[in-house]
Amino acid sequence: MDWITKKKPAMTGIDFLADTNFLIYLLEGRPETELFADFSFAVSFVTEIELLGRKGISETELQVIQALLDTCFIIELQPPIKEKAIYLKQRHKIKVPDALVAATAYESGLPLLTVDKAFATLPGLDLLLLTLQ
Numbered sequence: 103m104d105w106i107t108k109k110k111p112a113m114t115g116i117d118f119l120a121d122t123n124f125l126i127y128l129l130e131g132r133p134e135t136e137l138f139a140d141f142s143f144a145v146s147f148v149t150e151i152e153l154l155g156r157k158g159i160s161e162t163e164l165q166v167i168q169a170l171l172d173t174c175f176i177i178e179l180q181p182p183i184k185e186k187a188i189y190l191k192q193r194h195k196i197k198v199p200d201a202l203v204a205a206t207a208y209e210s211g212l213p214l215l216t217v218d219k220a221f222a223t224l225p226g227l228d229l230l231l232l233t234l235q
Contacts, residue, residue, distance in 0.1 A: 116175055117141040118230060119207045121216035122149045122199075127234070129170065134234050138215060144175040146206040148199045183209050194224060 120128075120143045128135040153167045177183075179202070186205035190196055196204070204224055207214040213228040214221060221229055 115142055116144045118143050118215045119212040120145050121203055121214060122152045123217045124215050134232055144177050146203045147178050148202045150176055177206050177210055
C-alpha cells in the first residue's frame with residue numbers, strides 16, 4: 103500500500119477540511135453549502151492565503167472572510183504536509199496549492215470538502231465532492 107493513502111486518525115471535533123472554493127461559495131450564500139455551514143471544519147494555510155490575498159480585496163471583504171476564518175481551525179504548513187505535497191506533485195498533474203491542500207487532508211485524516219473534481223484523481227483521498235446547481 104502506498105504510504106500516502108494510509109489512514110490517519112481524524113482530528114478530534116473537526117468534521118472536514120474545507121477547500122477554498124467551498125468557502126467562497128459559502129460566503130456567497132450558495133444554497134448547496136447550507137448543509138455544511140453548521141459543521142466544524144478546518145482549513146489549510148493555503149486556503150487562508152487564497153482568501154485573504156486576493157488583489158483588490160476590500161476592507162469589508164477582509165473583515166467578512168477573517169470572521170469566517172476565525173471560526174475555523176487553520177492547519178499550518180508542517181514537514182509531513184510538505185513531504186506529501188512533493189510526493190503528489192511528483193506523481194500527479196496537480197497545482198502546488200491543490201497538492202498542499204490534498205496533503206493537508208491526507209495528513210490530518212479529514213475528508214476534503216471541495217467543488218473541484220480534479221481531487222477525485224488522487225488515490226485514497228477521503229473526498230466530499232459538492233455538486234453545484
